[in-house]
Amino acid sequence: MPERLRGLGVSPGRAAGRAHRMADPPALPAPVPVSDPGRELDRALRALEATATDLAARAAKTSDAEAGAILEAQSLIAGDPVLRESVEANVKSGADAAHAVDAACAHHRRALEAVGGYIAERAADLDDIRNRAVAAVLGLPVPGVPDPGYPFVLVAGDLSPADTAGLAPASVVALVTERGGPTSHTAILARARGLPAVVACRGAAGIEEGTWVSVDGGRGEVETGIGEEEAAGIRRRAAAERRRTAGVRGPGRTSDGHPVKLLLNVGSAADLRPPRGLPAVDAEGVGLFRTEFLFLDRREEPGYEEQVAAYEAVFRAAPGGHVVVRTLDAGTDKPLPFLDLPGEANPALGVRGLRVSRVRPRVLDTQLDAVAEAARASGTEPWVMAPMVTTVEEAADFARRARARGITRVGAMVEVPAAALRAARLLDELDFLSIGTNDLSQYAFAADRQHGDLADLLDPWQPALLRLVADCAAAGRAAGKPVGVCGEAAADPLLAGVLVGLGVTSLSMSAPSVAPVRESLAALSLERCRDNARLALDADGPAQARDMVIPGSAAGSCSYDEPRGG
Structure with a gap:
């Protein structure tokens, strides 16, 4: 059934x-007595080294810049001296090589889970390293x-x-x-x-x-x-949808011509290069340049010249030269060794995003200097926004620091309810807002993004979340200033029309989502978008919101053909 x-x-x-x-991951055999601890330690460390080398090779080989960055980070974890020290301690306590690796990875996994938030979502990295290293020790195929x-x-x-x-x-x-x-x-x-x-x-x-x-x-x-x-x-319906979607090009707009900028989320200039044999994505710029990819897993802060080069490359490669830069989004939830921040009981509620500049102001100052120089060198005018802005005072201080360097368009991410509730006042100090729905969901519903049992609370169709988006959009409309969405809610072709109906002026997403979203919007009038927005806001929950909206705006399915009988 x-x-x-x-x-x-x-x-x-x-x-x-x-x-x-x-x-299934490799199962551990029963522990064996260790007669030669040195040999066991050598086997364990060789397995970790082989795992790190293999992951680094995969990172170098992949054409996907984001996948490569993630694999490189995982390779660094496998080669982390702290993990090696934990393995060595386990061997000294009498563990054989396989059990020493297993226990060390389990210990570090628990440490990541205890941090919570973004870092807890990296726990799967340790599982994979464990499985690969244990398989290497036991001479088994890598799962x-x-x-x-x-x-x-x-x-x-x-x-x-x-x-x-x-x-x-x-x-x-x-x-x-x-x-x-x-x-x-x-x-x-x-x-x-x-x-x-x-x-x-x-x-x-x-x-x-x-x-x-x-x-x-x-x-x-x-x-x-x-x-x-x-x-x-x-599969047939999805294939037909893909063909129809691929035929819709040009700027984002509704069926009656209302413009909606469709932008890209990127982490580096490499993300703006299309895969071999495929055309460039028909987007109108970059709506979220995640600068933290330049900083993550670095033991030393990237220098001024390195930052200038990285930012200039993105500014030159972006469609239409339009780039929205998010300053460093890191802290105790995404720890960077060079920041040397003390541990926190609840990093998701601690020093992260713009708050890092409270304790390490030089990091933000250097980044803003580099962005300004890259803009001058490329002849572009990037928009720059700060993550985790919560108060009007924070917004005003960030705007002052950015404008002092010649940056003319300054904004903020709306990721906490406090910012959404004060959107009108924030826009007195700023030129635009960009709503990060992933974090806004987490904070609005007090639900850890890693907690699988709470996944329904993180659904971007939640009416309460949409109400916060509507309030921000209304503030932008009153001030005559743009308000976009750069959380992955923007990538949902069905939800895109609702967001436009709420008053959002731009949607920023991963490259494959641009065409389906463009096609979905092109099938809806602005009035229909507004009707759908009202229906979604009045719903009791996300499932009801979808059921009320989808009949009039179903679009954006995708799948792949498969041989019958496979």
Whole structure:
């Protein structure tokens, strides 16, 4: 009998195929007495070194800049001296090589989970390092993505960067995981590849190997036990949708001509280079330049000249030269060794984003200097915004520091309810706002993004979240200033019309989402968008909001054809 499972949709689109699961991680044999601790330590450290080398090689080989950055970071974790010291301590305590590696990774995993927030979502990195290193110690094949010989839906407890970096859309048509959140590796790389994905899916562990399933990455639904004919119908409709979507080009606008800027989320200039053989994404600029990718996993702060070069490369490569720069979004939730910040009991509520400048003001000053110089060198006028702004005083101080360097368009991320509630006053000091729906959901609903049991609270269709977006948009309309959305809610073709109806002026997303969002908006008048927005705001929950809106604006499905009988 068909069964419908619910999770968190993190990459929109529909797909159907047979379900296949990731191979089980290597099981530990019974502990063995250690007669030669030196030999055991050598085996364990060699396994970690081989794992780090392999991950670095994968990072160098992938053409996906974001996947490469994640793999490189994971390689650094595998080679971290602290992890090696933990392995050595376990061997000295009598553990054999396999158990020493397993215990060390488990210890560090618990430490990440205790931090919470973004850092807790990196716990899967340790699982993957553990599985690869233990397999190396035991002489077993490295666990990885199955290859049944035909396109399929990949089901897993969670996916590591090494797993997702090698995914080929011709083979894997959708992702379903039991764990994960909106900023997990699975979510990030699924969006980058345009793969429908549902994470934190209750019941995913019970999906039988080889059964036919459909995945709706917009609704966050997985239906198991469907028939082969139904699956074929889903694939045909999705393929037709892809063809129709690909034919819509040009600036974003509704059917009656209301303009909506469609922008890209990027981490470096490499993200603006199209994959080999594919045309460049028809976007109108960069709506979120995540500068922290230049800083993450660095033991020393990148120098002024290095920052200038990195920013200038993005400014020159961006469509139309339009770039919205987000200053360093890091802190105790995304620790950087060179910041040397003390640990915190609750990093998500601590020194992060703009708050870092309270204790390390020079870091922000150097970054603003570099942005200003890169703008002069490239002849562009970037917009610059600060993350985690909560008060009018913070906004005014940031604006003063940026404008003192000749930066003319200054804004803020709206990621906490306090900022949304004071949007009108923030815009007295600023030129624009950009709403980060991922963090705004977390803080508005007091729900950790890593907590799978709370995935429904993080749904971007939550009416309370949409109300905060509406309030920000109303403030922007009254001030005559733009208000955009750069959280992944912007990438949902169905939700895009609702956001426009709420008054949002731009949507920023990963590259594969631009065409489906453009096509969806082109099918809706501005008045219809406003009607849909009112319906979504009046709903009791996200499921009802979707059900009320979707009948008049269904668009943006995607899937892949699969041989019958596969």
